[in-house]
Amino acid sequence: MVMAGWHLSRNRMLLYCGVLFITLAVCLHLTPYFPSVSDFVTSVSSVVVFDHRSTCINLVNDIAWEVKPNVSLHHFNPTNNVSSSLNLYEKRWDWSKSPKHDACDFQKLSKSDASDLLNGSWVVIAGDSQARFFTLSLLNLILGPQAKRMGSVRADLFKRHSDYSILVHEISMKLDFVWAPYVVNLTNSMMGFKTKKSYPDVMVMGAGLWHMLHVNNASNYDFALRMLKNSVVSLLPLTASASIKSPHLFWLGMPMLINGMLNTQEKREKMSDRIWHAYDRSLGDSRLLRQTGGPLVLLDIQSMTWNCGPRCTSDGMHYDLVIYEAAVQVMLNALLIESHQSL
Numbered sequence: 235m236v237m238a239g240w241h242l243s244r245n246r247m248l249l250y251c252g253v254l255f256i257t258l259a260v261c262l263h264l265t266p267y268f269p270s271v272s273d274f275v276t277s278v279s280s281v282v283v284f285d286h287r288s289t290c291i292n293l294v295n296d297i298a299w300e301v302k303p304n305v306s307l308h309h310f311n312p313t314n315n316v317s318s319s320l321n322l323y324e325k326r327w328d329w330s331k332s333p334k335h336d337a338c339d340f341q342k343l344s345k346s347d348a349s350d351l352l353n354g355s356w357v358v359i360a361g362d363s364q365a366r367f368f369t370l371s372l373l374n375l376i377l378g379p380q381a382k383r384m385g386s387v388r389a390d391l392f393k394r395h396s397d398y399s400i401l402v403h404e405i406s407m408k409l410d411f412v413w414a415p416y417v418v419n420l421t422n423s424m425m426g427f428k429t430k431k432s433y434p435d436v437m438v439m440g441a442g443l444w445h446m447l448h449v450n451n452a453s454n455y456d457f458a459l460r461m462l463k464n465s466v467v468s469l470l471p472l473t474a475s476a477s478i479k480s481p482h483l484f485w486l487g488m489p490m491l492i493n494g495m496l497n498t499q500e501k502r503e504k505m506s507d508r509i510w511h512a513y514d515r516s517l518g519d520s521r522l523l524r525q526t527g528g529p530l531v532l533l534d535i536q537s538m539t540w541n542c543g544p545r546c547t548s549d550g551m552h553y554d555l556v557i558y559e560a561a562v563q564v565m566l567n568a569l570l571i572e573s574h575q576s577l
Contacts, residue, residue, distance in 0.1 A: 286337075286338075287571050287572070287574075289334065289338070290337075290338035290340075290571050291524065291531060291568060291571055291572070292525065293329075293330075293338055293340075294338070294340065294568050294571070295532065295533070295534035295537060295538075295564055296329060296330040296335060297327050297328070297329060297330070297537070297538055297541065297560055298327065298328060298329070298330050298331075298541070299325065299326070299327050299538075299541045299542045300325070300326045300327070301323050301324070301325050301543060301545050301546065302323065302324055303322065303323060303324070304321060304322055304323055304324045305324075320545075320547075320548055320554045322545075323545045323546070325545075325546060325554060325556045327538075327542075327556070327560050328342075338571075339576070340567050341567065342563050343375075343566045343567075345375060345376065345378055347566075348375050348376055348566055349376060349404070349405045349407075350405075351566060351569060351570065351575070352376070352405065352407050352436070353405045353406065353407065354405070354406045354407065355407050355408075355434075355435040355436055356407075356408045356409075356410075356434040356435050357372075357407065357408070357409045357410070357434060357435065357436045357437075357438075358409075358410045358412060358423075358434040358436070358437045358438070359372070359409070359410070359411050359412070359437075359438045359439075360411070360412035360413075360414040360419070360420055360423050360438070360439045360440075361414055361420070361438075361439055361440040361441050361486055362413075362414070362415040362440075362441055362442075362443055362444055363443075363552060364440060364443070364486055364488070364489065364535065364558075365411065365414075365438065365439070365440055365486055366391060366392065366411065366413075367552070367553075367555060367558040368438060368486055368533075368558045368561055368562065369391060369398070369409070369411045370387075370388065370391060370392075370555065370558070371555060371558040371559045371561070371562045372409070372562050373387055373391075373400070373409070374555075374559070375559070375562060376402055376405070376407070377402065387400065391411060395413055395415075396413055397410070397412050397413050398410070398411040399411070410434075414439070414441060415443075415444035415445075416441055416444055416445055416458070417441050417442070417445065417455065417458035417459055417461075417462050418458055418461075419441065420439045420441055420462055421458070421462045421465045423439075424462070424465040424466055424469055425465055427469060428465075428469050433469070433481050434481050435481055435482065436481065436482045436484075436565075436569065437481050437482070437483050437484070438484040438485075438486055438533070438565065439483075439484070439485060439486065439530075440485055440486030440487060440488070440533075440535075442455065442488045442513055442517075443505075443551065445458070445513075446504065446505055446509060446510070446513055447500070447501060447504055447505060450504045450509065452509065452512035452513050452515070452516050453516075455516045456516035456519055456520055459516060459517060459520035459522050460520050460522075462520075462522065463520055463521065463522045463528055463529070466483065466522075466528075466529050466530070467529060470529060482531075482569055482572060482573075483529055483530045483531065484530060484531050484532075484533050484565055484568070485517075485522060485523055485530040485531070485532050485533065486533050486535060486561070487517075487532055487533060487534050487535040487536045488510075488513070488514070488535060488536060489535050489536065489538075489539040489551065489552075489553055489557075490510075490536055490539045490540045491507075491510050491551055492544050492547060492550035492551075493505065493506060493507060493550065494550065495544065495547065495548075495549055495550025495551075496549065496550045496551060497549050497550075501551070505551075514536070531568050531572075533561045533564055533565055534564075535557065535561060538557050538560055538561065539553050539557055542554070542556075542557060
């Protein structure tokens, strides 16, 4: 023992490891006799699991993009309307690489994986055209982009300023798209759930562009967001019982606006960089998002569109569908994290 102690003292790392080993061994032996030790070990484990979940939720929006010329269209004729200018570039994305990201094991879910995850769910997506594109991307994944139904889905979903509902019988998933271009529309929807005491399993919501263009008042937008937060918070305690599960709530962020590409003078004036940033600050100040202590997990369209860049939009506001495909995968991975599931 004396010699062992002498060798350990010569190597500080071995000393630390030895102390740790002895401490763990003592704890394991004492656990059956001292329930408080067992409770302590369990509580520490719970904290570690919670911290891992929290870390991964914070990292789930970290998307890296690769945008390069589409070599299959190198003979593209600009007078040919069949080919969109967006198709001139090939766009690929994946989660950023780091030990922390790798530990979260983010994955692009397949049609089968997504169907299993959302099986039997009621999904509500509410908002403006951004939410409509998100809805299309989710249905593309669940039904398959080549499915015969997708033609009619696109036609019905993109009827101007209208709601849309679909039941995917194969997995008993109900999806409702609610046209809600203003935050007050979202608040009304939340109050409607509360009145009916019927809540979706997953709700994705987001609004701001219409308010920016037609109201153009960041302070008013801030007030509307705070009212929305209050309605969401007042709803959540009612869902905390064993019979009703709390819904998974997501905020679909606004895209970066490229002012020089906006297609009207009114948009270029009212949706300037200065005003966009004022609206973005209002979102942070409202504390609606989980990262600021609120109830909603952010789907960070801002960072996705910023990193994808101007080659991913034709009008500086509406982006390539690949942006919303990435956002759908971010949501699905967040659902896996929050529901303690893995593929």
